[in-house]
Amino acid sequence: MSSMTDGSRIGRAPDHDDPLSIEAVEARVQREQTRRARHDRVTRVVYPIAAVIVLLAAWELGRDMVGLPRFLLPSPTEILDAMLRNRAMLLREAWVTGLEVVLGFALSVAIGIPLAVAIFQSPLFSKSVYPILVSFQAVPKVAVAPLFIVWFGFGMLPKVLIAFLIAFFPVVINTVMGLASIEREKIHLARSIGLSKFETFRLIRFPNALPSIFAGLKISITLAVVGAVVGEFVGGNAGLGYTLMLANGSMDTALLFAAIFALSFLGYALFWLVELAERLCMPHLDRASLRGETG
Amino acid sequence: MTMMSAAHEPNGRAEVPAFFEVRSxxxxxxxEAAPVRALDRVSLSQQRGEFVSIVGPSGCGKSTLLMIAAGLSGASGGQILVDGAPVTGARKDIGLVFQSHVLLEWRNTLSNIMLQAExxxxxRKPAEARxxxxxxxxxxxxxxxxYPKALSGGMRQRVSICRALLHDPPHLLMDEPFGALDALTRDQMQLDLQRLCADRNMTVLFVTHSISEAxxxxxxxxxxxPRPGKIDRVIDIDLPRPRTLAMREGPRFAQYSREVLDVFVASGILREN
Structure with a gap:
């Protein structure tokens, strides 16, 4: 009520010209905001799907119009058909590749993180091992694949090792970087409240490094897929990389595409698992990023 | 060396053994070029229950002094004494508040404070209740x-103060704790801190660059x-407590502020046309 008399005093329109109360304005703004948020959520899902559908349709129809032969570019329906016909085989080979990737990745985490901690904690390690690691990163790991086949045969082991080798560096480097980048005040705080060196590491330094570590893990899981497939290319008798080579040999382009899609799904699924682990480990980031998205 | 500085007691309160003492x-x-003197033979003493502020421009070494007082940084010469015993490593008998809140972003408000208890x-139970x-x-x-992300700057600093007070420290060290806050929040924080100090009879060493805050x-x-960091004057503030915001407009407050200001004018840090 008082706001109305105030309004007329400072020369705004009298209240009968402006029937909206602040509550009504509030409700309208809130309503609009909710509608906009819902619209945002829907379009974020619908638009990409629509774009993919349009793209696939253009591919399906365009291929015949341009007159490209089937063995060069199969249409999406032909690829889908190849996927369905070979689903048992694709699933089996995806399992093999998936296992290689997961083992290689697990190995790179199991060795990479402790090694990074050692590099960080011990001046001896950081001066001796770290420079070697950094310079070794320049070696194209793919080139080591034939050597591993010679050493470890045609089984799963060389693939796991190649996946490990290629996935290992991002884990180490990101972990070292994460451990090193901490505000000096946090360490000061730890000392003044009487935390031991180990407790400081466990309660402050390591959790502080987690965002950086997970950034490394996400690069690493993608690279592990590359490593496993390269291993299968060079000398394999199983896995999606081997399927690709087979399809290539028999000029079965539809199967090639089917295997590529299967590999992409596999890679995406593994990446998503790492992201899930990240969200579970750092619930505070999740909430904050959600808030940032709606705002 | 120690004997000499003991003789140079700035306030000459040698009869009361000080709780906290900085000696020379x-x-x-x-x-690479030449050594830089951050602190040049600084001496001060503090009684239990006393609120002492160190005020000065940036680069006068006041934060360095506080870090040495906390035992987190080594001195090149001289001594810090707590109850007559020299400080040799990081002091655990303090509560520490920094200019930034230094909250752990992966812990919520309560568990950030409980870090102190851990x-x-x-x-756990009584600590959490406290x-x-x-x-x-x-x-x-x-x-x-x-989580800290969801709090405002003033709220985060309050949490950080709560963390520093959880264990009822005999000595609270604060390094420009309100320096990053807006003026109104700052006023509120000063009032809150005054009340906390009165309630608990705290001994506080407080670094600031704000004369009126000090x-x-x-x-x-x-x-x-500054250049080199030296203590120029020690001014006793004899104003009744609790102090009110209105007191800041009063003549005695103005006189104290002027006294501090005069030091800066005299040393050429401030120039009045």
Whole structure:
């Protein structure tokens, strides 16, 4: 009520010209905001799907119009058909590749993180091992694949090792970087409240490094897929990389595409698992990023 | 060396053994060109229950002094004494508040405060009750489970103060704790801090570059000048407590502020046309 008399005093329109109360304005703004948020959520899902559908349709129809032969570019329906016909085989080979990737990745985490901690904690390690690691990163790991086949045969082991080798560096480097980048005040705080060196590491330094570590893990899981497939290319008798080579040999382009899609799904699924682990480990980031998205 | 500085007691209160004492403290940084004197034979003393502020411009070494006082940084010469015993490593008998809140972003408000309890192996239940009570006393009840990201700058600094007070430290060290806050929040924080100090009869060593903040809060203002970092004057603030915001407009407050200001004018840090 008082706001109305105030309004007329400072020369705004009298209240009968402006029937909206602040509550009504509030409700309208809130309503609009909710509608906009819902619209945002829907379009974020619908638009990409629509774009993919349009793209696939253009591919399906365009291929015949341009007159490209089937063995060069199969249409999406032909690829889908190849996927369905070979689903048992694709699933089996995806399992093999998936296992290689997961083992290689697990190995790179199991060795990479402790090694990074050692590099960080011990001046001896950081001066001796770290420079070697950094310079070794320049070696194209793919080139080591034939050597591993010679050493470890045609089984799963060389693939796991190649996946490990290629996935290992991002884990180490990101972990070292994460451990090193901490505000000096946090360490000061730890000392003044009487935390031991180990407790400081466990309660402050390591959790502080987690965002950086997970950034490394996400690069690493993608690279592990590359490593496993390269291993299968060079000398394999199983896995999606081997399927690709087979399809290539028999000029079965539809199967090639089917295997590529299967590999992409596999890679995406593994990446998503790492992201899930990240969200579970750092619930505070999740909430904050959600808030940032709606705002 | 020690004997000499003992003889040079600035305030001559030798008869009362001080709770906290800085004796002829120097800090020199070696650089490629020439050594830099960050602190040049600084001496001061503090009684239990006293609120002492160190005020000075940036680069006068006041934060360095506080870090050495906390035992987190080594001195190049001189001594820090607590109850007559020299400080040799990081002091655990303090509460420390920095200019930035230094909250762990992966812990919520309550568990950030409880870090203090975990580190000191305090009993969980009473410590948590105390943490909640502290939060209530700074108007943050209901925010126990918020992460730092969701809090405003003033709220974060309040949490950080609660963390520093959880174990009832005999000595509270604060390094420009309100320096990053807006003016109104700052006023509120000063009032809150005054009340906390009165309630608990705290001994606080407070670093700031704000003259009015120093005068408002302190029993004693130590004025430092830079290059090299030196104590120029120590001013006793004899204003009744609790101090009110209105007192800041009063003549005695103005007179104290002027006294501090005059040091800076005299040493050429401030130039009045």
């Amino acid at each position: 403290l120097s800090k020199v940084y070696a650089t 580190a000191r192996r305090m009993d 943490a909640r009570e502290l939060l209530r006393s700074v108007g943050l009840d209901g925010f126990e489970h918020q 005068v408002f809060l302190s029993d004693k203002v130590v004025v430092m000048t």
